[in-house]
Amino acid sequence: MRIQPEICINEVMETAIATAYRAGLEILKVYDTPFDVEQKEDTSPLTLADRNAHEEIAAGLSQTQIPILSEEGRKIPFAERKEWTRFWMVDPLDGTKEFVKRNGEFTVNIALIENGISVAGVIYVPVTGVMYFGIPEKGAFKISKFNNQGAGLEKWIASAKKLPSSNQSRVYTVVGSRSHKSLETADFMDELSAEHGEINIVSMGSSLKICLVAEGVADIYPRFAPTMEWDTAAGHAIAKGAGKEIYDHSTGKPMVYNKENLLNNWFIVK
Template identity: 35%
Template sequence: MNNQQHDLAQSLLSSACEIAEQAGDLINSIYQQGDYQSEWKSDSTPVTSADYAAHHFLLEQLEKLTPDIPVLSEEHAAIPLEKRAHWSRYWLVDPLDGTQEFVSGSGDFATELALVENNQPVLGVVYGPVVGKRYSAVKGHGASLRFQGKELPIHSSHYATAPERIRVATSRVQNPALLQAILSGDFRYHLQPLGSASLKSCLVAEGLADCYIRIGPTGEWDTGAPQIILQEAGGDLFDLQLQALSYNQRESLENPNFISLGDASLPWHEILKRNH
């Protein structure tokens, strides 16, 4: 990222945080009132009127903030690669990450947005309105957490030696057998169930989990903001072969299964059986 790009991302961070918080608070007000409609998408995942309300709010606010930067949102993703391929910079947005958690009433949902430069996230914000946490990062400036009125830098865990148990953040609905098929039996694990995918990745960035393994469909909007937050906290996000994810380089915006990890010095090639 050159100096001009660097300055732009940094200059947009404060506004991006404010917009994400406003969108999350809008979702939370709908959540608290319980007055929303839901339906099923073609991929058998739920979408609600709260998703759409947050989408329209984010689209409006980001277009005001940066009229020359296009927005790619989960709720408006049917943009062909032929058009997207010309974007050197764009906003990547998930208005409501964790819609199933929203519907189930767990409160584990978040709003996330990322600024992508030359196919890599360089700014990210993840805001969980019910848990009251806002994570943010800009490339080269570290990652931070705002919680209970305080903003503090965050760092993923770094061990002098391997931990006795590897703390694995996982979905509440994840089939444990799928994890067992991927995780080597040579290590001990402690599973930490949670909702939103982005909040689980940020749990790793905060140092409260060692990894988050996602098995199942996600989109690029699910990983853009968490990836830069993880990287700036000292961790990273890869597919299960420990290869980098791509952004805006394929017709499909679907991600492979992935892992958010906090300490790159741990023997992940041995921990993940699929890499043997």
């Protein structure tokens, strides 16, 4: 395994946060105009916004000299990436279906993976300007209206809310996918209802579902339907920073990344 040099986590995450913001600006340029939708090989939609955001992220993260594995650059052979002890896991536009529906529930996801573990992550919501990020030994944070001008990591942290920020007493809340539902998920929610009595079900698109658990707005997010590693990696780091975890449903252990098959197993965030 190739050993990579030590990094300053604060410096590289400052770069990642700023890069996610710029990628979001590129996405909005397309979102605010009529746009064409193509089909990826897996039949999910691809837009100009995906490609432009990917290019912006690749350029921004290149200065860190850390390899990048992006949804839009997924064909890097496992024989090559298995040698990476550290890399960026990127989804330039998570929630493309929500983008196409124009409901605003899509994000830019950037995660730093070390030895198969998501250690730090950024999720940016271009339409609302909300920025989530999680950094080791600092925690997880939310900035409601992110402004990239004239700031830096310490100022961003000072202006952010530390997660979880919601501790209010409420009905047990389950968050689910707006565009991807399964019978297994419905059965699991019935089990939760039997255990907790009344439950509140909140629908949401993209990695924002993980963020709701990290914030404390929801108690659990079960996902018994297909996802890819780049769909969860950034949210995983944010959830961990907020004292939560993403568990592989088949093993009961925390999710790991950079598998030969980049398809996730079913999982539960809580």
